[in-house]
Amino acid sequence: xxxxxxxxxxxxxxxxxxxxxxxxxxxxxxxxxxxxxxxxxxxxxxxxxxxxxxxxxxxxxxxxxxxxxxxxxxxxxxxxxxxxxxxxxxxxxxxxxxxxxxxxxxxxxxxxxxxxxxxxxxxxxxxxxxxxxxxxxxxxxxxxxxxxxxxxxxxxxxxxxxxxxxxxxxxxxxxxxxxxxxxxxxxxxxxxxxxx
Ligand SMILES: O=C(O)CCC(=O)C(=O)O
Ligand SMILES: [Fe+2]
Numbered sequence: 001x002x003x004x005x006x007x008x009x010x011x012x013x014x015x016x017x018x019x020x021x022x023x024x025x026x027x028x029x030x031x032x033x034x035x036x037x038x039x040x041x042x043x044x045x046x047x048x049x050x051x052x053x054x055x056x057x058x059x060x061x062x063x064x065x066x067x068x069x070x071x072x073x074x075x076x077x078x079x080x081x082x083x084x085x086x087x088x089x090x091x092x093x094x095x096x097x098x099x100x101x102x103x104x105x106x107x108x109x110x111x112x113x114x115x116x117x118x119x120x121x122x123x124x125x126x127x128x129x130x131x132x133x134x135x136x137x138x139x140x141x142x143x144x145x146x147x148x149x150x151x152x153x154x155x156x157x158x159x160x161x162x163x164x165x166x167x168x169x170x171x172x173x174x175x176x177x178x179x180x181x182x183x184x185x186x187x188x189x190x191x192x193x194x195x196x
Contacts, residue, residue: 002196003058004065004087013059020064027066027179037105038066038179041157042194045183049192056086056184056195058093067196071176073110078137079119079166082182086125099185102162103194106152110171114116116158117146119165128165140167152178159183 001019006012018096028036039192042065054062071077082102084094117140119123123131132138140146143165160166162182184193 001064001182003084004054004082005101006087008088011178016064017059017061021062023064024066027068029052034063036066036179037107037157038181041103041105041181041191045192045194051189051191052170053183053192053194056193057080058088058091058195063195065181065194065196067094067115067180069180070176071114071171071175073113073171073173073175076170078132078135079143079165079167080119080127080132080137081123081128081165082162083125083184084184095195096186097184099186101159101183101185102180104152104180106154106156106176106178108174108177109152109154110174112172114148114152114168114171115169116160116177117167117169118148118150118154118160119143120147121165123165124168130142137167143167 001016001023003016006016028039042053042055046148055065082100084089084097084100088094121143128138131142146167150158168176181194184195186193
């Protein structure tokens with residue numbers, strides 16, 4: 001379960017937090033005896049960033065990290081942005097995030113399609129919400145041509161600004177499998193944080 005799925009409802013947030021650490025463990029157990037790519041990524045972030053990196057805890061409790069995603073062939077990921085202050089409004093800790101990045105480790109990628117599409121243009125959270133209505137996103141064609149198109153390779157880590165509009169094109173022959181999290185930046189001398 002990802003944080004945004006809790007829709008800031010207290011019963012769903014309780015459910016999210018009561019399962020966060022066991023879900024991390026479950027992924028670890030599934031991949032054992034191999035190292036989980038997300039665990040490796042967490043170590044790398046901690047080692048590379050001068051102030052280290054740690055598991056996020058917006059509500060004073062440890063969060064989940066390492067969402068696994070399987071996108072079946074012919075499925076398009078609608079264009080959207082991910083802004084944590086929208087997921088948990090009025091949360092002091094979420095508000096202090098200055099930059100939010102999405103990190104995806106690609107496990108399996110379709111031979112054709114499955115590209116990550118990125119747009120430079122910013123759409124405010126309010127404008128995006130009024131365009132999308134009840135849907136989680138908008139058809140990518142509505143945004144015109146993307147500014148950046150990245151075809152992931154299996155084994156690659158791709159990091160991008162999640163507050164910008166992004167979408168994933170439909171794949172053809174295989175499902176697109178990835179492990180994913182967000183990275184929060186609060187300034188040069190603060191630890192990075194990660195969560196899903
Ligand atoms: O799978 C991808 O390439 C991007 C998925 C996505 O929307 C995200 O990580 O925020
Ligand atoms: Fe996203």
